[in-house]
Amino acid sequence: MEPVLEKTSHPSIFIRVFRFYVDGFRRMTVGRTLWKVIIVKLIIMFAVLKLFFFQDFLGTKFTTDEQRADYVLEQITAPIQAQSALSQGGKL
Amino acid sequence: MxxxxxxxxxxxxxxxxxxxxxxxxxxxxxxxxxxxxxxxxxxxxxxxxxxxxxxxxxxxxxxxxxxxxxxxxxxxxxxxxxxxxxxxxxxxxxxxxxxxxxxxxxxxxxxxxxxxxxxxxxxxxxxxxxxxxxxxxxxxxxxxxxxxxxxxxxxxxxxxxxxxxxxxxxxxxxxxxxxxxxxxxxxxxxxxxxxxxxxxxxxxxxxxxxxxxxxxxxxxxxxxxxxxxxxxxxxxxxxxxxxxxxxxxxxxxxPMKLAAFEGLYQGEKNAGLVAFGMVNSKKQVGDDQDAFHFEIRIPGLLTMLANRKFGTFVPGINDLVYGNAEQGIMGAAEKMEKGKVAITQLDAYKKFKKAGDEAAATAALSIFDENKDYLGYGFLTRPEEAAxxxxxxxxxxxxxxxxxxxxxxxxxxxxxxxxxxxxxxxxxxxxxxxxxxxxxxxxxxxxxxxxxxxxxxxxxxxxxxxxxxxxxxxxxxxxxxxxxxxxxxxxxxxxxxxxxxxxxxxxxxxx
Structure with a gap:
């Protein structure tokens, strides 16, 4: 008869890493407060500030990169156009 | 502008x-x-x-x-x-x-x-x-x-x-x-x-x-x-x-940053580093007020800091704004002219390109390239703004x-x-x-x-x-x-x- 080998439990590296993190988070003391601060901060930053107050100016105004490039070129050369309009008696 | x-x-x-x-x-x-x-x-x-x-x-x-x-x-x-x-x-x-x-x-x-x-x-x-x-x-x-x-x-x-x-x-x-x-x-x-x-x-x-x-x-x-x-x-x-x-x-x-943080308006050879001093905050570039209420300088140290060689020239704010032909320093006014040329030619390039005039667009781009290093100066209205x-x-x-x-x-x-x-x-x-x-x-x-x-x-x-x-x-x-x-x-x-x-x-x- 073949000897019966007892199966030893040896979890994979992924499970061990997962347990390492879970256990680490469970043992946190000050860390719990800090995580709360981080989460609240990220929610305010991304769900409030970014969403309502800090939209990408060119991203929201134009749909293609070509339009964005044209707009920025327009902005860069605006002083020359303004000067040209003034020299021709035009209004700004 | x-x-x-x-x-x-x-x-x-x-x-x-x-x-x-x-x-x-x-x-x-x-x-x-x-x-x-x-x-x-x-x-x-x-x-x-x-x-x-x-x-x-x-x-x-x-x-x-x-x-x-x-x-x-x-x-x-x-x-x-x-x-x-x-x-x-x-x-x-x-x-x-x-x-x-x-x-x-x-x-x-x-x-x-x-x-x-x-x-x-x-x-x-x-x-x-x-x-x-x-x-x-x-x-x-x-x-x-x-x-x-x-x-x-x-x-x-x-x-x-x-x-x-x-x-x-x-x-x-x-x-x-x-x-x-x-x-x-x-x-x-x-x-x-x-x-x-x-x-x-x-x-x-x-x-x-x-x-x-x-x-x-x-x-x-x-x-x-x-x-x-x-x-x-x-x-x-x-x-x-x-x-x-x-x-x-x-x-x-x-060099403008160096001149500004040392309050150096007139460039000089063997420029001294201000060890202690009170800068005159009312002074504007180009006026004749004193730069400092008082200052104590360590002779030659700014030159060593800037160039690591005694006897060399450290440009001041006025040299950089108004130019210094003797030291071969181009002033901001000249740079502004070049910058304006760059902007004008960029504008012309854009218009020629849109009109399909490739030859004119290439010519405008060529002039732009010659002046593009001064592009930013073209947006200034006075040389003093460069300080x-x-x-x-x-x-x-x-x-x-x-x-x-x-x-x-x-x-x-x-x-x-x-x-x-x-x-x-x-x-x-x-x-x-x-x-x-x-x-x-x-x-x-x-x-x-x-x-x-x-x-x-x-x-x-x-x-x-x-x-x-x-x-x-x-x-x-x-x-x-x-x-x-x-x-x-x-x-x-x-x-x-x-x-x-x-x-x-x-x-x-x-x-």
Whole structure:
């Protein structure tokens, strides 16, 4: 008869890493407060500030990169156009 | 031409960026510097196996964790501002900044997130060797993250390895190596990280001095002080060396900044460095008021700092604004003419291209290329606008230098009295030590004022002034978010201080 080998439990590296993190988070003391601060901060930053107050100016105004490039070129050369309009008696 | 822009909006956007950057920099230098000192404490623990060193390491690690957690992602707000308030700039530099900032994100995530967890959770759960390795990697990772953002900042101060694409209105990267090894970026990185190390040493000195004054955790505080003082002293030397390098690079690539932070209006050979002085804040470029109410100069030292050779000429603000034919320095007025030609030809190129006149477009582009190095000057209305605020630059620079000279003396005093074993009796030194953290922060902020105010009016040196870098928004929009940030960051700062004070009050675990 073949000897019966007892199966030893040896979890994979992924499970061990997962347990390492879970256990680490469970043992946190000050860390719990800090995580709360981080989460609240990220929610305010991304769900409030970014969403309502800090939209990408060119991203929201134009749909293609070509339009964005044209707009920025327009902005860069605006002083020359303004000067040209003034020299021709035009209004700004 | 500049008066066509909404200057109120530009100034509010500048104030907002300055505020967020300064708040962000409350957290960053401690993270960059203290990780190295913690790595040394941890190494001593692993070498000695002493529980006391272990508790000491864990205590400073905890304070580092608080600072890291409160400060994390505060820099992202500046990226929000780029897209909203500085959209022209953001569009134009997107190709250059994309790679370094992406690398920063990846490096920060993989190095910091992975090893950060092992550093905090790894006590008795991973081997001592791997745990120590992780602590060192947190130090390496956090400082590597700083490389990339400082590469981006260095490029704004000295835009190398790029070419302007007139079709896309973008500066495109031509040589990644040139961008990464830009001498301004290298000196900026080394000076920033070494000053962060110095600052972290001051932080440890302050808290340890507080414990010694209170007679608490005496052994731990003394041990912390010895390592921090040695580290701080070495960092001070490195800060001096890298600061000298930064000034030398300023003289090569941003001579106006160097002249401004020294209050040097008339260039001269063997120019002296102002050791002590009160700058006349009412003086304007071009008027005949005295630059200083009084000043004491060290002869020849500014020339050595700028050129590393006695007898050489250091240009002053007037030389750079009005030109100096004898020294072969082109004035801002001439540069403005060239800049206007560049803008006119860019406009012509765009119109010819749209009209399908390829020959005329090529001719316009050719003239643009001849003048593109002065593109930014074309947006100025007066040559005097090429000069930054002199009084602010001067004061910030001299505050930084004076404090940078005091800090190594403080470290030496701590080491001397530690060696004599009479540190506990030096109440005056311990009292002074408790405020060193605050003075270190003043020096840190002053350093950035020199770097950023000193390079005004440029968002990108010589190529794009801040007035053109902005978005077409109203001042009211920016004012609203300015005050929102002010409240948010103040809450974060109060949270940091209160959580940290509580942990300092609890102190380290006693063996």
């Amino acid at each position: 500049i008066e066509n822009f909404d200057l109120t909006m530009v100034n509010w956007a500048r104030a907002q960026f300055a505020m967020t950057a300064m708040y962000h920099w409350v957290f960053v230098p401690l993270t960059l510097g203290i990780t190295w000192i913690i790595a040394f404490y941890h190494t001593i623990y692993v070498k000695t196996g002493s529980e006391e060193w272990k508790n000491l390491t864990k205590f400073w690690m905890k304070l580092f964790g608080i600072n890291f957690a409160i400060g994390v992602a505060t820099g992202i707000i500046m990226e929000f501002e780029f897209g909203t308030n500085w959209s022209n700039y953001s569009w134009m530099v997107g190709d250059i900044f994309g790679a370094p900032l992406a690398i920063e994100g990846i490096a920060a995530f993989f190095l910091e997130a992975t090893f950060f967890a092992v550093m905090f959770f790894g006590w008795n759960r991973v081997s001592k060797g791997f745990h120590l390795f992780s602590t060192w990697m947190v130090a390496v990772g956090s400082n590597l993250s700083a490389v990339w953002i400082l590469v981006a900042n260095g490029w704004m101060q000295h835009p190398v390895g790029q070419a302007f694409n007139p079709d896309t209105a973008r500066f495109e990267m031509q040589n990644f190596t040139d961008v990464v090894f830009n001498p301004v970026a290298v000196s900026k990185f080394t000076h920033t990280t070494s000053s962060a190390m110095l600052f972290a040493a001051l932080f440890i000195i302050s808290i340890s001095s507080f414990y010694l004054l209170k007679g608490r955790h005496v052994k731990m505080a003394k041990r912390s002080i010895i390592v921090a003082s040695v580290f701080g002293l070495l960092a001070s030397g490195f800060v001096g060396f890298t600061g000298d390098e930064a000034a030398y690079e300023n003289a090569r690539h941003q 930054p605020p002199v009084a602010l630059s001067f004061n910030a620079f001299h505050i930084m230098v004076v404090l940078g000279t005091v800090f190594p003396l403080v470290f030496l005093a701590y080491l001397y009295f530690s060696y004599k074993d009479t540190l506990l009796e030096q109440k005056w030194l311990l009292g002074t030590g408790t405020i060193m953290f605050f003075l270190g922060m003043v020096a840190q902020q002053a350093g950035w004022v020199v770097a950023e105010v000193g390079r005004q009016p440029w968002a990108i040196q010589d190529l794009l002034p801040v007035t053109v870098a902005r978005s077409n928004l109203t001042a009211g929009t920016v004012q609203t978010t300015f005050f929102m940030f002010l409240v948010l960051f103040t809450i974060l700062l109060v949270a940091e201080i209160s959580i940290m004070l509580k942990q300092i009050s609890l102190g380290p675990k006693e063996s």
